[in-house]
Amino acid sequence: DMGKCHLTKGKQALEIRSSLSEKRALTDPIQQTISSAECLARNLQWAKAHELPESMCLEFKCGVQIQLGFAAEFSNVMIIYTRIVKKPPEIVVCRAYVTDFALDLDVDPKEANKGTPEETGSYLVSKDLPKHCLYTRLSSLQKLREHLIFTVCLHYEYPGIEDTMDERKEVNVGKPLIAKLGLHHGFRNNNCLQTCCVANNPFHNQTESSPVATEYYVPSHCQPNSCPGVYHPNCICSDIIRQPEACSCSGTSRILASRHEVRNYSPPVEKSNVPVETTDDTVELEFLLCDNLRFSEEQ
Structure with a gap:
């Protein structure tokens, strides 16, 4: 029909090849089974993405x-x-x-x-x-x-x-x-980390921050629930870990762990749903923050 319709005349024709035994089209009704929480969340997002402003x-x-x-x-x-x-x-x-x-x-x-x-x-x-x-x-x-x-x-x-x-x-x-x-907002930069966590860093003006946010995990014994990598204000941890104030720009509190804790702790893959974005300069930034913590403790 694309070659016959005047709206698509002179435009590149779309060719779809399929090995399905039964013909399918994008207009076919969706057969819904028992919906999971993820499916319901996606359906809500889909409906939200099709809301128009009122006339x-x-x-x-x-x-x-x-x-x-x-x-x-x-x-x-x-x-x-x-x-x-x-x-x-x-x-x-x-x-x-x-x-x-x-x-x-x-x-x-x-x-x-x-x-x-x-x-x-x-x-x-x-x-x-x-x-x-x-x-x-x-x-x-x-x-x-x-x-x-x-x-x-x-x-x-x-x-x-x-x-x-x-x-x-x-x-x-x-x-x-x-x-x-x-x-x-899917790939946030580390403006929060830069302004809230590295504000007192004596080497802050010498080092450029990474464009991708860096996450630091907390050992599992400090977690009040099954979500590693999420800081909770009621959690009492060892003196090695410092707990800064809540970040006002994201509403989420973060902690900075020492180099020893970061190296020795690996979050359980089967229980964690928290994505972590890393780049090549994440390790460099991690060591810089840890050195800052050690420098502050010596003072």
Whole structure:
């Protein structure tokens, strides 16, 4: 069908080969069995990644009302459409468009505020969108770090006046679609470790910190539960381990273990679900922190 449909004419055809005895399609209903906790969590995340902002109506001082609507092409691609629903009779011409999007998003200014969805590069949801609107396509929503804030501009003219009047309204629609999941937090840098744990390090200005957070494990006898590597404020450990105050930037307390404890302790693989991200300079940073602890104790 791709060679016959006018929407895909001239585009690369998708070929799918399968050895299944029975034909399957992505539109087939999902056969759900007894759902586990992980399955339920994934289903909740999937539903959360498909939540659109609610349609809204903006009223400007001149009396013009604009409807602002949203449609999802994919979980990381959203269409914004604007339509003038009310115009005072004394206004001759008026036009509304959206602008000032975050730099994290992929928005082509040349393809924004177009008269048809196809002009923006959107072909899949064009038939479901209302007519006589201006359409803007936003991509790469998974890169959005803050709330989606943009500006709605209104240009209008009065009879007998050559100058064009304009009004602006800033709109905050929160985090739409997959931006709600905060996927860009999946690989956190060690800003917390840098500001909270190495602030008093005399060698801090000489060494650059690693871009990946470093985790230090605590021996199992200090764990009040079965989750190694997680510090609990009520846990009483030996004097070898220092317990800094809770980190205000992440809400999670961390501890720094000595080099001896880190080397001799290996977390049980079968019981731990805590992922640890390491890089080549993790060991160097580990030794630096341990030397700092030893230096502080000698003083």
